[in-house]
Structures are given as C-alpha cells and as structure tokens.
Amino acid sequence: MTTLKRVDVHVEGIVQGVGFRPFVYSLASRLGLAGRVHNDVNGVHIEVEGALDGVEEFLTALERDAPVLSEIERVTVVSGEPAGHRGFTIAASDPSGLRRALISADSATCDDCLRELADPADRRHRYPFVNCTNCGPRYTIVRGVPYDRPLTTMAPFGMCDDCAREYHDPGDRRYHAQPTCCPACGPRLRLRDARGTELCGDPIICAAGLLRAGRVVAVKGLGGYHLAVVASDEQAAAALRGRKHREDKPFAVMAADLAQARRLCEIDDVAATLLTGRARPIVLLPRRAGAPVAPSVAPGNRSLGLMLPYTPLHHLLLAELAEPIVLTSGNVSDEPIAHEDADALTRLGGIADAFLTHDREIHTRADDSVVRPLCGEVTVLRRARGYAPEPLALRRPAPRPVLACGAELKSTFCLVQGRRAFVSQHIGDLENYDTLRSFVEGIDHYCGLFDIRPRIVAHDLHPDYLSTKHALEIPGVEHVGVQHHHAHIASCLADNGDPGPVIGVAFDGLGYGTDGTLWGGEFLRADLIGFERLGHLAQVPMPGGVAAIRQPWRMTAAYLRDDHPGLGVARRNAEHWPGVLRMAATGLNSPLTSSAGRLFDAVSALLGIRDKITYEGQAAIELEQRADLSETGVYQADITTAGPLVVQGGDLVRAAAADLAAGVDPAVIAGRFHNGVAAAITRACAALRQSTGLTAVALSGGVFQNALLLERTVQRLRAAGFRVLKHVRVPPNDGGVSLGQAAVAAARDRA
Structure with a gap:
C-alpha cells in the first residue's frame, strides 16, 4: 500500500514575480502530487499531498531547483492529514495581513x-x-x-x-x-x-x-x-x-559580450561571473595594454x-x-x-x-x-540596479522597525524590519535639492513597498548633514545618533554577520568626531552597541578647510612645513605656500583632522600626480593607479602607545619627500607609501591586540576601496595572526554607513 503524506509549506524571501508558483505547479505535476499554491503577504503558501517519496522529493527540489531570480530566506513545513485534493492548482492570492513579501x-x-x-x-x-x-x-x-x-x-x-x-x-x-x-x-x-x-x-x-x-x-x-x-x-x-x-x-564602458570585453580588460573567472550574472554591474578591471579605448x-x-x-x-x-x-x-x-x-x-x-x-x-x-574583485572576493562599491531593493539578513532581529538616514556623500538609507535590512540603491551626494528630493521620495517608497513604519530613526552626528537634518525633522520617533566611524565598522560587522567586538580600522576622508574634530584615520574597539577610540593617525591642520580637500597640495604643505629638504621639490604652488603655512600654524580656518584620505592626498600632490581634484577621492585614486605593484619597499611610521595610540602619518610623507628629492621614481615611492600604510595598520593592530586581547580586525571606510592598500593590509594582518573582516555586500565607503547606523540602532534597542 502506498503511504500518503500531506504537508503545508510556507516559503519566504524573493518568491513573488519570479516564476515561483509555476515552478511549484510544474514540480508537483511532474511528481504526481495534488494540492495548490498561492501568494500571500509573506511569500508563497503551498499545500501538497501524495506518495511519501514524491512529497519528500518535492521538498528537496523546492529549494534545490528554485527559479533563478528567487532568493529563499526560510521554508516552514508542517505535516497534516491528506485533504483529498484532485490535481494541483494555482489559487488566487490572499491579500490579508501586513505585507512581508519581497x-x-x-x-x-x-x-x-x-x-x-x-x-x-x-x-x-x-x-x-x-x-x-x-x-x-x-x-x-x-x-x-x-x-x-x-x-x-x-x-x-x-x-x-x-x-x-x-x-x-x-x-x-x-x-x-x-x-x-x-x-x-x-x-x-x-x-x-x-x-x-x-x-x-x-x-x-x-x-x-x-x-x-x-x-x-x-x-x-x-x-x-x-x-x-x-x-x-x-x-x-x-x-x-x-x-x-x-x-x-x-x-x-559597455562591451557586446565576453569576447569583446576580453579585448579591453584582463578577465578572470570571478570577473567573468560578475560580468555575465543577472545583476550585470560595472566591474572595475585591469585594462589591457593597447585596448581600443x-x-x-x-x-x-x-x-x-x-x-x-x-x-x-x-x-x-x-x-x-x-x-x-x-x-x-x-x-x-x-x-x-x-x-x-x-x-x-x-x-x-x-x-x-x-x-x-x-x-x-x-x-x-x-x-x-559598481563592484571590484578584491582579495579573491567581490566588494560592492556602489549598490544599486541589480541588487536593490533585495534585503540583507541581519544576525539578530531588530525589536522595532528602524530607518537609518546614512551620510552626506554616496547617500543611501536603510530600513530594518526584523532580520531584514533594506539598503536603498545609491542615491548620490546630498548637495542639491534634486538629490535630497530623491532621497526623501525613496524613503517613502520603501516604507510603502515593504509596509514598514519606523519607530527609531538613526543618523550621523554631523549637524549640518542634510541626512541628519531630515532625520531630526521626522516626528514621533526615537532618534539615535551614531558616530560616523562607528557606523563604518558596524556596517562591516553587519555585512559579515559578526557581532564583535573587533579592532575597527576606519580610514576615510572625513567624519565628525565626538571631540569636535574631524576624524578619518581611526582605530576603534567596537561592537554593534558602542565603541572606544583606541588610536588614530596623528592630527594635522587642514589649511583652508574644504579648500584643502579640493587642493591636495595644501595637505602636502601641512605635513611637510618648512623644515624638510624635500620641500623644494614639492613646491609647484610656491607663491601660495607661505600663506597656507601661516594659516596652518595659527589654526585660522584650519581644522585639525586625523583623516587617512588627506594623508593620501598629501603624497599624491607631493609626487605631482594631482594638485587639484575634480571629483571626490581623485588624488588618492590616481596615487593608487600610479603605484608600482611590484615594489616591496616599506616606509616606516612611528607609533606611540602612551595614552591613545598615535600613528605618525607625517613620517610616511617625509620619507616620500626624501626619496623624491633623491630622484626615486614616483611609481616606486607610491608603492612604498602604500606598503608603509599597510605596515603601520598591522603594527598598530598588533599593539592594540596586546592591550585588548582582540584578535579580529574589521576594515571599513572609503580608503579601503583602494585595492592595493586592502590587499597588502589583509595579507599583513593575516600573516600576523588576525582574523580579518572586510566588506562584500555593501560598500566600504559612505554608501554602507546607513546599514551600520541601522545595525547600531537595532542593537541598542535590544540591549
């Protein structure tokens, strides 16, 4: 006698609009099973009955052979008594209840x-x-x-x-x-x-x-x-x-197919998979010599x-x-x-x-x-078409719904409901009305699509960010401020499903610090709830404030001052140096910063690569592009550990200036500088391991978009016995900050 079995199956995830019901219908029909399938507000509900071995094969194939666009989060199976279904049908959708389908x-x-x-x-x-x-x-x-x-x-x-x-x-x-x-x-x-x-x-x-x-x-x-x-x-x-x-x-650049693409770039198996996958992102790849571009x-x-x-x-x-x-x-x-x-x-x-x-x-x-293969894996640098609005899974659920409003540059927002974190598509820099309107409309659209009504709104501490101002204007919610670099490390933790604590290395352009200065080269003891600033790059003035970002040679001046023999080599803006140095010395319009981005800017300008930028991060990006990838020399930076750990980034700039004065090729200098930064990070983390006992390091911030720096840093840290966390699913730049803010707000709500 054939043993009959009936199960009720509920499937959650991206299972609507992707051919899941016809897949279930065909699978059940092929196996000679009876029952029905329909959509509901949470996903797909299936009633299936028939021979025991057929039902068991159905449950196995349900996940194994699911449609290519589906993403199954959870399958719940409950056994019951056969109901006597005849044939298998696709039933009408059930629209009742709060929507949780994706x-x-x-x-x-x-x-x-x-x-x-x-x-x-x-x-x-x-x-x-x-x-x-x-x-x-x-x-x-x-x-x-x-x-x-x-x-x-x-x-x-x-x-x-x-x-x-x-x-x-x-x-x-x-x-x-x-x-x-x-x-x-x-x-x-x-x-x-x-x-x-x-x-x-x-x-x-x-x-x-x-x-x-x-x-x-x-x-x-x-x-x-x-x-x-x-x-x-x-x-x-x-x-x-x-x-x-x-x-x-x-x-x-768009190529017609892989064959045409291979004439332009070096493409390995990882890159080929990215280029031909369903998301079809822009993939940053090494250009072939003589590529017709x-x-x-x-x-x-x-x-x-x-x-x-x-x-x-x-x-x-x-x-x-x-x-x-x-x-x-x-x-x-x-x-x-x-x-x-x-x-x-x-x-x-x-x-x-x-x-x-x-x-x-x-x-x-x-x-x-935009994605980039890094360290044998893939890092998303801009998450938009092909990825959004599909959610990321959090390790632990948020007790209440959260909206995180992100940063100012490379803006995204994040909505969290339960374990699902919906990071928005890349919106842009919140520096004009059109982008801000897109940001606000996007939040409203996501809240409607996923039936989320935030009870907590997280934001950056910088009072002048438009994202912060918008967050604080939302009434009837609990507002949670999250320090910028803590959000970076929390984003990396959430990206990796790790609760911490870790040694967090947050290297970026600028972020508002809890002491009122501009941070950007930070070593933190961090978990999802809080952080402690254990160390940082030595602070230097930014002569002219924002002007020092647009004109990186100002940072060269701030680092070298008048007392270095390599100064004459660097003075392509000689007529402006005295005024800039006076500004730096007096502190007039020269806020202090520990920014790693400004350190890279200083060396880029020193080497004559970029004195004036036309887009964010340009000087550092072009410094990476110029670096000799085969160079193994390492500049040394002094590290002081009395009190907060301080890495003397100026030592790296002075070493670069000395080599430049001695006629060393700028490509070699750029390679030695990158190696020096990676070595300084590793030595700093080793010192902090001694004082904290922490053996995991999380790397975040826009500076770690730099493939050369990331690869050299990861290699050194792993060789020193550290477990290293880096970004994969969300950007290390400010596009990932909203996820970090949301993860912090949810963790604090659980505490």
Whole structure:
C-alpha cells in the first residue's frame, strides 16, 4: 500500500514575480502530487499531498531547483492529514495581513529571451522589451503593492491575446510575468533629436549610425538615461566629457559580450561571473595594454569600469554597432541620473545629440551598480540596479522597525524590519535639492513597498548633514545618533554577520568626531552597541578647510612645513605656500583632522600626480593607479602607545619627500607609501591586540576601496595572526554607513 503524506509549506524571501508558483505547479505535476499554491503577504503558501517519496522529493527540489531570480530566506513545513485534493492548482492570492513579501531587483535579459530576440521566426524578433519571469524590469517599474501589473508602469499597456495566453498559462515561463508584452501590445522604441522631434527610420540602426558619426546619444535604460559615445572615438569622448562637465572621472564602458570585453580588460573567472550574472554591474578591471579605448574615457587610470548589456535594447544596439561604447549616467556632474522623459530632454538636451527612448515609464531611478574583485572576493562599491531593493539578513532581529538616514556623500538609507535590512540603491551626494528630493521620495517608497513604519530613526552626528537634518525633522520617533566611524565598522560587522567586538580600522576622508574634530584615520574597539577610540593617525591642520580637500597640495604643505629638504621639490604652488603655512600654524580656518584620505592626498600632490581634484577621492585614486605593484619597499611610521595610540602619518610623507628629492621614481615611492600604510595598520593592530586581547580586525571606510592598500593590509594582518573582516555586500565607503547606523540602532534597542 502506498503511504500518503500531506504537508503545508510556507516559503519566504524573493518568491513573488519570479516564476515561483509555476515552478511549484510544474514540480508537483511532474511528481504526481495534488494540492495548490498561492501568494500571500509573506511569500508563497503551498499545500501538497501524495506518495511519501514524491512529497519528500518535492521538498528537496523546492529549494534545490528554485527559479533563478528567487532568493529563499526560510521554508516552514508542517505535516497534516491528506485533504483529498484532485490535481494541483494555482489559487488566487490572499491579500490579508501586513505585507512581508519581497520585490526582486531588475535582472539582465535571460538566454531564453535572447534566443527569441535573435530568431527571425519569433514574434518578438528584435523587440527591445522582451522579458519573462526570469528577467527584465522589476523594482524600477513598481509603483506600489501588491506586485501586480496595475501597480507597475506597464499598466497602460493592455496585453494582446497571444501575450494574455502566455500570462495565464501556468506551464509558460511568462505566467504572471507582469511586464509581459510584444510588438503588438507593448512599449515602442523611438529615436528623437535634442528638441524631442521623432526621427524616421529604425531607431536602433539610426542610433548606431549617429554613434559611428561621433554623436552623443542618450539611451533610456532600466533605471534611467545614459549617455553613449563610441568608446574608441577620442573626439566624441572628449566632447561628452566637456558637455557633461566631468573633467576627469572615468566613464564606464559597455562591451557586446565576453569576447569583446576580453579585448579591453584582463578577465578572470570571478570577473567573468560578475560580468555575465543577472545583476550585470560595472566591474572595475585591469585594462589591457593597447585596448581600443580613447584616452578621455578613463584618463590616468589603468583600470576600466566594464559592463555587458543587460536589456534587449542594449543587446540590439551593441550588435548593430559592433564595437564597445561609453555608457555613463545621464546627468550633469553631481546631479541625480535623469529617469523621467521630459526631465531628461530638458537636462540632457545640451549634452545629447539624440535620444533613444521609449514609452515605458521608469518609476524609480537606479544607477548602475559598481563592484571590484578584491582579495579573491567581490566588494560592492556602489549598490544599486541589480541588487536593490533585495534585503540583507541581519544576525539578530531588530525589536522595532528602524530607518537609518546614512551620510552626506554616496547617500543611501536603510530600513530594518526584523532580520531584514533594506539598503536603498545609491542615491548620490546630498548637495542639491534634486538629490535630497530623491532621497526623501525613496524613503517613502520603501516604507510603502515593504509596509514598514519606523519607530527609531538613526543618523550621523554631523549637524549640518542634510541626512541628519531630515532625520531630526521626522516626528514621533526615537532618534539615535551614531558616530560616523562607528557606523563604518558596524556596517562591516553587519555585512559579515559578526557581532564583535573587533579592532575597527576606519580610514576615510572625513567624519565628525565626538571631540569636535574631524576624524578619518581611526582605530576603534567596537561592537554593534558602542565603541572606544583606541588610536588614530596623528592630527594635522587642514589649511583652508574644504579648500584643502579640493587642493591636495595644501595637505602636502601641512605635513611637510618648512623644515624638510624635500620641500623644494614639492613646491609647484610656491607663491601660495607661505600663506597656507601661516594659516596652518595659527589654526585660522584650519581644522585639525586625523583623516587617512588627506594623508593620501598629501603624497599624491607631493609626487605631482594631482594638485587639484575634480571629483571626490581623485588624488588618492590616481596615487593608487600610479603605484608600482611590484615594489616591496616599506616606509616606516612611528607609533606611540602612551595614552591613545598615535600613528605618525607625517613620517610616511617625509620619507616620500626624501626619496623624491633623491630622484626615486614616483611609481616606486607610491608603492612604498602604500606598503608603509599597510605596515603601520598591522603594527598598530598588533599593539592594540596586546592591550585588548582582540584578535579580529574589521576594515571599513572609503580608503579601503583602494585595492592595493586592502590587499597588502589583509595579507599583513593575516600573516600576523588576525582574523580579518572586510566588506562584500555593501560598500566600504559612505554608501554602507546607513546599514551600520541601522545595525547600531537595532542593537541598542535590544540591549
């Protein structure tokens, strides 16, 4: 006699809008099982019954073979008595209760859809909006919940009979795929000139022709508009740079496929997986010698930000053009990416010669994500399209819902409900009204999508940050201030699921310290609840305040003063040095800082690499790019341990100046400086291990985006017997601060 079994299964995670119900239907039908499946506010609920071995195989395959876009957080199984179901059905959704179901990030076009795109016999041949349950737009088209077509920007497009049949067929891969469409019923592609007038001809072919002719074309993607030129065209790249007011910051490049990408960059297995994965981020990779890329694409940089097509439109355009293109955010420097059609025409009309656009609205803007392979793993440097709004799991749940408002630069916010931390997409620097509006609207959108009403609002201690001001204006909540560098280390702990305590090394540009000075080169004893400042880089004045950030040579002056023989080599701004030195000596408009970022700036300017910056971190980035990677020499920094530990960063600057005066190659000096910083960190952590007994080190802050520094530091720390935590899922820069703030607020609420 066959033994019958019945189980009720509840699946939580990203299991709606990703083909999970038809997967369950097909699996149960194949195994001869009966029952039903439906969505509810928490995920997917399944009732399944039949032969014992069939039910057990069902439970195994449920997680093993789940759809590619799904992310299963938890499966709950309860046994019961068979109910006598006949066949297996997909039942109506249950909308009752508080919503806890998740929304998938936008996903790159899948192989099945690409085959349809390329098949002349298919009704979706060359249709730039082909998609299915395994790919296509998700988060950027969602207006509200539940995730059904009427609450997406696909609502204006009624499905034709053919698409409707696919949409309602549980055996079809487009079953309940909300963006389902075809040329007969879906969005339409258009090519317009800079005044908005529609141009004749095939939009893809004509856009490719404009690019070949050296024109700038604005292309509407999943999360906003991009600006494109042919990557090998120096005149076009330089024109784009001038029109966009982006003097030096590198542009990203899109290649048609891996074969084309390999002609541009060194690509290992890790990089290939990143480039071809469903998130399709920009991947920072070593540039090949002789790569056919114009000098203006990434000036002074031996790496390229490389990505592959992630929409059918990109695939069609790259195939037609047959060479890589620059694809950079559609904005003027420091503004948010344009995503609304009328706004894009207004803001980009003076930059783009034409617009390759369409009539499917983008509801939520999302920049491209940026990642970098570091130390054999992957570090996210900008978390946006392809990753957000999918949550990160916290080690312990938050007792009450939390909103964390993040920092000022590379802004993100974070909402926490239970164990789920929803870190927003990269929003930008909160330095203008448009970015602040995007920040506030994003918070409201997330709260609505995930049914979260914050009871605690965490913020930075800096009173002038717009994120702090917004947090303090929210009424009826508990406000929690979190010191900037503690938030960095807490972010690293949350990223790694580690409660601490650790020795936290927080190296960045600037952050508001509890003593009223500007911190940035910190050694902390930290866990999620609190921290103690155990040490720091020696403080130096910042002559001119913000001017010292924009003009790194001022930091060279602050470090070297008048008493060093290498000073004459460094004085390319000789006429300004006396005034700057007087300013530093008197303290007039010269706040003290322990910033590691300013230390890197000083050496960059000393070596003649960068006296004036046009984007954040430029001097330090170009110093890393110049460094001789084979150099093993190490500059030594004195470390004092009487009282708080102090690392004399000035020793490294003076050693670099002495070598420069002796005629040593700046690339060698840059290599020795990086080695010296890594050695000083390791020696400082070893001294703190003696006094605290801590054997784990967490590395965070924007300085640790530097691959050379991170790799050398991790190697030395591990060789010294430390367990090392570094960022993987959220950025080490200020884009990860909101997660740290949220983790601290939740931990304090538990305490």
